[in-house]
Amino acid sequence: MSLIVQKYGGSSLADADSIKRVARRIVDTKKAGNSVVVVVSAMGDTTDELLDLAAQVSPAPQAREMDMLLTAGERMSMALVSMAIANLGHSARSYTGSQAGVITDEVHGRAKIIDVTPGRIQQAVDEGHIVIVAGFQGVSQSTNEITTLGRGGSDTTAVALAAAIKADVCEIYTDVDGIFTADPRIVPKAHKIDRITNEEMQEMAAQGAKVLMLRCVEYARRFDLPIHVRSSFSHHEGTWVVNDKEGDTVEDPIIAGVAHDRSEGKITIVGIPDSPGRAAAVFRAVAGAGLNVDMIVQNVSAGEDKRTDISFTVPKDEAPKGVAVLNAMKDELGFDRLHYDDTIGKLSLVGSGMRSNPGISATLFQALADAGINIEMISTSEIRVSVVTSSDELDEAVRLVHTAFGLDADGEAVVYAGTGR
Amino acid sequence: MSLIVQKYGGSSLADADSIKRVARRIVDTKKAGNSVVVVVSAMGDTTDELLDLAAQVSPAPQAREMDMLLTAGERMSMALVSMAIANLGHSARSYTGSQAGVITDEVHGRAKIIDVTPGRIQQAVDEGHIVIVAGFQGVSQSTNEITTLGRGGSDTTAVALAAAIKADVCEIYTDVDGIFTADPRIVPKAHKIDRITNEEMQEMAAQGAKVLMLRCVEYARRFDLPIHVRSSFSHHEGTWVVNDKEGDTVEDPIIAGVAHDRSEGKITIVGIPDSPGRAAAVFRAVAGAGLNVDMIVQNVSAGEDKRTDISFTVPKDEAPKGVAVLNAMKDELGFDRLHYDDTIGKLSLVGSGMRSNPGISATLFQALADAGINIEMISTSEIRVSVVTSSDELDEAVRLVHTAFGLDADGEAVVYAGTGR
Numbered sequence: 001m002s003l004i005v006q007k008y009g010g011s012s013l014a015d016a017d018s019i020k021r022v023a024r025r026i027v028d029t030k031k032a033g034n035s036v037v038v039v040v041s042a043m044g045d046t047t048d049e050l051l052d053l054a055a056q057v058s059p060a061p062q063a064r065e066m067d068m069l070l071t072a073g074e075r076m077s078m079a080l081v082s083m084a085i086a087n088l089g090h091s092a093r094s095y096t097g098s099q100a101g102v103i104t105d106e107v108h109g110r111a112k113i114i115d116v117t118p119g120r121i122q123q124a125v126d127e128g129h130i131v132i133v134a135g136f137q138g139v140s141q142s143t144n145e146i147t148t149l150g151r152g153g154s155d156t157t158a159v160a161l162a163a164a165i166k167a168d169v170c171e172i173y174t175d176v177d178g179i180f181t182a183d184p185r186i187v188p189k190a191h192k193i194d195r196i197t198n199e200e201m202q203e204m205a206a207q208g209a210k211v212l213m214l215r216c217v218e219y220a221r222r223f224d225l226p227i228h229v230r231s232s233f234s235h236h237e238g239t240w241v242v243n244d245k246e247g248d249t250v251e252d253p254i255i256a257g258v259a260h261d262r263s264e265g266k267i268t269i270v271g272i273p274d275s276p277g278r279a280a281a282v283f284r285a286v287a288g289a290g291l292n293v294d295m296i297v298q299n300v301s302a303g304e305d306k307r308t309d310i311s312f313t314v315p316k317d318e319a320p321k322g323v324a325v326l327n328a329m330k331d332e333l334g335f336d337r338l339h340y341d342d343t344i345g346k347l348s349l350v351g352s353g354m355r356s357n358p359g360i361s362a363t364l365f366q367a368l369a370d371a372g373i374n375i376e377m378i379s380t381s382e383i384r385v386s387v388v389t390s391s392d393e394l395d396e397a398v399r400l401v402h403t404a405f406g407l408d409a410d411g412e413a414v415v416y417a418g419t420g421r
Numbered sequence: 422m423s424l425i426v427q428k429y430g431g432s433s434l435a436d437a438d439s440i441k442r443v444a445r446r447i448v449d450t451k452k453a454g455n456s457v458v459v460v461v462s463a464m465g466d467t468t469d470e471l472l473d474l475a476a477q478v479s480p481a482p483q484a485r486e487m488d489m490l491l492t493a494g495e496r497m498s499m500a501l502v503s504m505a506i507a508n509l510g511h512s513a514r515s516y517t518g519s520q521a522g523v524i525t526d527e528v529h530g531r532a533k534i535i536d537v538t539p540g541r542i543q544q545a546v547d548e549g550h551i552v553i554v555a556g557f558q559g560v561s562q563s564t565n566e567i568t569t570l571g572r573g574g575s576d577t578t579a580v581a582l583a584a585a586i587k588a589d590v591c592e593i594y595t596d597v598d599g600i601f602t603a604d605p606r607i608v609p610k611a612h613k614i615d616r617i618t619n620e621e622m623q624e625m626a627a628q629g630a631k632v633l634m635l636r637c638v639e640y641a642r643r644f645d646l647p648i649h650v651r652s653s654f655s656h657h658e659g660t661w662v663v664n665d666k667e668g669d670t671v672e673d674p675i676i677a678g679v680a681h682d683r684s685e686g687k688i689t690i691v692g693i694p695d696s697p698g699r700a701a702a703v704f705r706a707v708a709g710a711g712l713n714v715d716m717i718v719q720n721v722s723a724g725e726d727k728r729t730d731i732s733f734t735v736p737k738d739e740a741p742k743g744v745a746v747l748n749a750m751k752d753e754l755g756f757d758r759l760h761y762d763d764t765i766g767k768l769s770l771v772g773s774g775m776r777s778n779p780g781i782s783a784t785l786f787q788a789l790a791d792a793g794i795n796i797e798m799i800s801t802s803e804i805r806v807s808v809v810t811s812s813d814e815l816d817e818a819v820r821l822v823h824t825a826f827g828l829d830a831d832g833e834a835v836v837y838a839g840t841g842r
Contacts, residue, residue, distance in 0.1 A: 016477035023478075050497065056437035057444075057501050058508035065507070068515050069500035072493040076471065079490035080478050086486070087479035094489050 002168040003125070004029060007039040007135065007158035011175040012232035013077050014044035022173075022232060023084035026130060030090060035125050037165065039135040039158040040081055042073025063108035067137075067148045071097070074134030074154075082132045092130040095121060097137035097146075101164075102157060104138035104147045111138060111147035112215070113156060116164035125165070133161060152213035159216045163223035170225055172212065173232035178239030179204070179211055181257040181407040186395045189408035193257060194237070197244035200256040200350050203384045207348035208261030217241065244352060254353025254360070255405045260398050261346045262391060264294060265319045266376070268311040269326065271336030279310060281333060282326070289325040291318045295346075295379045295388065307336075311377065313388065316342055344376065345394030348386040349401060361385050367404035373397050423589040424546070425450060428460040428556065428579035432596040433653035434498050435465035443594075443653060444505035447551060451511060456546050458586065460556040460579040461502055463494025484529035488558075488569045492518070495555035495575075503553045513551040516542060518558035518567075522585075523578060525559035525568045532559060532568035533636070534577060537585035546586070554582060573634035580637045584644035591646055593633065594653035599660030600625070600632050602678040602828040607816045610829035614677060615658070618665035621677040621771050624805045628769035629682025638662065665773060675774025675781070676826045681819050682767045683812060685715060685734040687797070688743055692757030695729040702754060703731060703747070710746040712739045716767075716800045716809065728757075732798065734809065737763055765797065766815030769807040770822060782806050788825035794818050 006029065008022050030036050050069050054061045061069075078094035085092035101117035124131045135154025140147050149156055155172055162170035179201070182190040196204070198221035205214040211229060220227050221243065230238025272278055279298060286293060296312045314322055323340055326333070354360050361378075364385055368375060373396065377388035389397050402408060427450065429443050451457050471490050475482045482490075499515035506513035522538035545552045556575025561568050570577055576593055583591040600622070603611040617625075619642035626635040632650060641648050642664065651659025693699055700719060707714060717733045735743055744761055747754070775781050782799075785806055789796060794817065798809035810818050823829060 016474060019478050053437060053497070053501060054504055057440050057505040060508070061504040062507050062513075065500045065503045065513075065515060068503075069497055072496040072500075075493040075496065076474070076490055079486045079493075080474060082486045082489075083475055083479040083482040086483050087481070092483075092486075094486055 001033045001035065003035045003037070003165065005037045005039065005158050005162035005165070005167045005170045006173060007154055007171065008041065008081075008173045008232060009154065009175070010041040010044050010047070010077075012173055013040060013042075013081070016080070019043075019077070019080050020084050023081060023088055025173075025232065026081075026085060027088045027090050030130055037121060037125060037131045037133065037161065037167070038081065039133050039154055039161060040074055040077045041135050041154040042070075043077045043080075046073040046076065064145060067108045067146050070148055071134070071137045071146055074136055078132045078134050082130075085130055085132075090130055091128065092132060093124050094132040094134070095124075096134045097157065098139035100133045100161065102133075102138035102160070103141050104149065106140040106143050106145065106147065108145070108147055110150035111140065113138060113149065113160045113219075114141060116160050118161060118164045121161070122165055133157065149215075152216070155213050155216040156219060159219040159223075159225060159227065163219060163225050167225070169228055170220065171228045171230060172216075173230060174211060175231065175233065176211065177231045177234065177236055178229050179209070179241070179257070182398055182402050183209075183260065186260070187258070187399050187402045187408075189410065190257075190402065191407070191409040193239050195240045195242060196256050197352055198241055199244050199383060200352055201241045203348065203350040203381065204257055204259045207259035207350065207384065207386060208263070208346065209257070209259040212241070254357050255349060255351035255407060257350055258398050258402050258405075258407065259348045259350060260394055261348070262394065263315055264313040264344065264346060265316045265340060265342035266311055266313050266344050266388065267319060267322055267326070268309055268339040268341070269333070269335045270309050270339055271307045272310060273334050274306045274308040278333065281329075282310060283312075285325055285329055285333075286312070286314075286322055289321050291315075291322045295377050295386065297377045313344070313346070313377070343391040344388050345391040345397075346386055346388050347394060347397050347401060348384055349405065350384045352383045354383050354385075363404060364401060367400050368397055371396065371400055373400075422454045422456065424456045424458070424586065425590055425592060426458045426460065426579050426583035426586070426588045427592045427594060428575055429462065429502075429594045429653055430575065430596070431462040431465050431468070431498075433594050434461060434463075434502070437501070440464075440498070440501050441505050444502060444509055446594075446653065447502075447506060448509045448511050451551055458542060458546060458552045458554065458582060458588065459502065460554050460575055460582060461495055461498045462556050462575040463491075464498045464501075467494040467497065485566060488529045488567050491569055492555070492558045492567055495557055499553045499555050503551075506551055506553075511551055512549065513553060514545050515553040515555070516545075517555045518578065519560035521554045521582065523554075523559035523581070524562050525570070527561040527564050527566065527568065529566070529568055531571035532561065534559060534570065534581045534640075535562060537581050539582060539585045542582070543586055554578065570636075573637070576634050576637040577640060580640040580644075580646060580648065584640060584646050588646070590649055591641065592649045592651060594651060595632060596652065596654060597632065598652045598655065598657055599650050600630070600662070600678070603819055603823045604630075604681065607681070608679070608820050608823045608829075610831065611678075611823065612828070612830040614660050616661045616663060617677050618773055619662055620665055620804060621773050622662045624769065624771040624802065625678055625680045628680035628771065628805065628807060629684070629767065630678070630680040633662070675778050676770060676772035676828060678771055678828065679819050679823050679826075680769045680771060681815055682769070683815065684736055685765065685767060686737045686740045686761060686763035687732055687734050687765050687809065688740060688747070689730055689732040689760040689762070690747065690754070690756045691730050691760060692728045693731060694755050695727045699754065700731060704733075706746055706750055706754075707733070707735075707743055710742050712743045716798050716807065718798045734765070734767070734798070764812040765809050766812045766818075767807055767809050768815060768818050768822060769805055770826065771805045773804045775804050775806075784825060785822060788821050789818055792817065792821050794821075
């Protein structure tokens with residue numbers, strides 16, 4: 001008998017029939033002899049409908065009240081799932097984030113979980129109930145106010161709760177069969193990954209793979225909790241996200257997958273003096289404005305006046321603030337002008353096998369060069385290579401790289417290797 | 422500067438435009454120099470939509486989960502009202518029943534408020550915020566579970582909260598101009614009552630007047646809190662419900678109004694032995710089944726075998742249980758048969774002037790007799806006379822009595838008197 005946490009997203013809870021289907025699935029898990037704790041998102045379009053109502057009454061609603069409003073969504077879905085389970089003859093009890101002991105910081109709209117005190121949940125499980133918990137929400141430790149974790153926060157709720165009650169596995173139910181080697185809408189030959197390490201999944205999520213949110217994977221890694229990402233519309237085995245245990249398997253592929261991201265723009269500071277401390281001043285100003293800088297490129301300075309260009313990428317919605325902050329410091333920093341480009345795309349190749357396989361970057365760059373795709377920026381980590389291209393060429397780049405590394409479903413696996421990962 | 426509690430019902434909060442209109446009204450009250458605490462119901466049809474969703478997933482939802490589901494309704498409306506107020510440049514904060522300190526017993530679906538601990542609300546008021554509180558809901562003292570007070574419970578929330586924070590007045594906003602001498606849909610000549618005592622209002626509410634719920638009036642009476650029932654669609658003065666202060670006014674009418682009620686049915690036990698303790702056994706059984714008995718009539722026994730009939734009225738939805746319980750005791754109680762009639766109606770004439778004006782009942786009975794309307798049952802209190810007629814004849818009876826006691830808007834006030842009420 002296992003203790004299983006299941007998370008169902010809004011697309012699995014679109015209407016009364018979907019809720020009844022999910023309830024049957026939950027009851028099946030219980031009947032197989034497991035204890036079950038379920039985390040739910042708001043039903044289908046509920047969140048969008050609530051956002052629409054808020055927009056109708058105010059152009060700039062308070063973050064505190066927005067959290068109060070949006071948390072009604074999971075409240076409805078959790079009560080309905082609980083009712084549907086009871087109707088199948090099993091005992092179910094629903095709990096809000098606050099009741100479930102999901103303690104967060106006080107940042108409305110994108111709070112971070114800082115503790116989970118699952119006493120009430122644990123007791124209900126011990127008493128044999130199926131427990132339903134509202135995802136995406138918590139209560140702040142300092143102010144005792146209702147908070148939300150931001151979109152995708154229900155996954156984090158599920159993993160954090162699973163860690164707190166020492167669950168055997170956290171199953172994330174979604175509308176796709178698992179994690180794919182690339183977005184199947186762009187790469188038709190992308191295939192489902194059976195098993196991926198937490199470390200790789202973290203890089204994939206950070207680089208734009210949308211199935212699992214970064215924070216949720218970080219949580220699972222920290223608590224050594226296996227995640228099983230699978231479809232609520234089938235009974236297929238999905239993707240297991242597990243901790244990387246040295247030598248666990250010997251024939252895993254070097255490359256896990258190709259992520260892509262169109263959410264960033266590039267700010268270039270043109271003609272800034274190449275003197276010590278100048279770059280530090282730039283990024284101090286940018287950080288002070290709360291911008292999340294991703295990639296940075298500083299050109300080698302040219303000419304007699306020792307001037308250079310610095311480019312960096314930030315989320316598109318933060319870019320206007322960055323441009324404003326830097327322009328206000330134009331004289332102080334001494335640059336010629338700013339340039340902002342929102343037509344860039346980022347491709348990231350992720351795989352823990354890279355550590356022991358040199359030449360991955362070279363293969364990547366060659367594949368893009370052969371197709372005439374220009375690389376604007378490059379950054380790497382131990383298990384990732386990311387490149388920025390023009391937004392137009394990103395889809396093609398993703399397909400080319402997917403093929404070049406033998407990830408295509410019916411292609412040959414040319415870059416598999418027996419590394420001791 | 423006063424401390425004012427305002428309550429807005431669902432019909433005043435039907436959509437985004439209504440919410441913005443209510444927000445303006447609240448802000449006007451604040452700008453006039455008052456502190457304002459607002460209690461809101463769920464928006465327009467929200468509760469019905471949630472009930473419909475529940476019915477789709479389960480024919481018999483758990484009461485606990487139903488409360489969890491329904492409380493989402495006020496959560497949405499309170500956040501939206503708060504947003505709309507902030508958009509008018511005033512600071513507003515919303516609180517759930519639980520956060521507002523509305524402590525109830527543990528009866529899901531029709532919990533009773535047993536305490537209000539308004540510390541958080543009081544602090545927010547002291548800090549100058551407009552405070553919005555979810556009506557209809559609370560948290561149980563013993564189990565720490567979310568509860569609802571039953572339909573109409575938002576009025577009770579408002580009055581209980583007003584009493585707890587020692588508000589100067591509780592304004593109940595609704596879609597009519599106040600309390601009327603009779604239901605204007607039945608009696609076109611009914612007129613708005615300017616001022617009614619708590620005691621009279623309690624009788625009116627208990628006898629079917631739907632504008633204010635009984636428990637809310639009881640609360641206001643206990644805490645000597647004036648209620649002002651008025652329309653959110655106009656700025657007219659509404660009806661003041663106030664405590665009866667001896668000799669306060671000398672020309673108030675004897676009769677406050679005529680209430681009517683079609684929600685009850687009549688159970689008759691035919692041919693039960695008229696021996697001591699038999700009636701007690703009947704009503705012990707009925708009370709044991711949780712039925713709320715209203716009126717009782719026992720006929721004088723006739724014939725040699727000393728058998729009699731006992732009739733009593735109960736809410737229609739409780740009647741089947743009552744019939745079942747009594748039928749199960751048929752042999753024990755020794756009656757011939759049961760008869761159930763759900764085509765009855767009750768008319769109640771209410772007025773504190775009755776105390777010092779004998780002959781009110783006679784006038785009432787005469788008016789009905791003149792019209793050939795048969796009276797099936799009678800009950801009286803100090804300030805009320807109620808009669809049961811057939812359901813068909815109820816509307817006509819209400820109109821006749823309204824006229825007979827001079828309550829018609831353009832009629833002569835024939836039964837006014839200078840009594841020291």
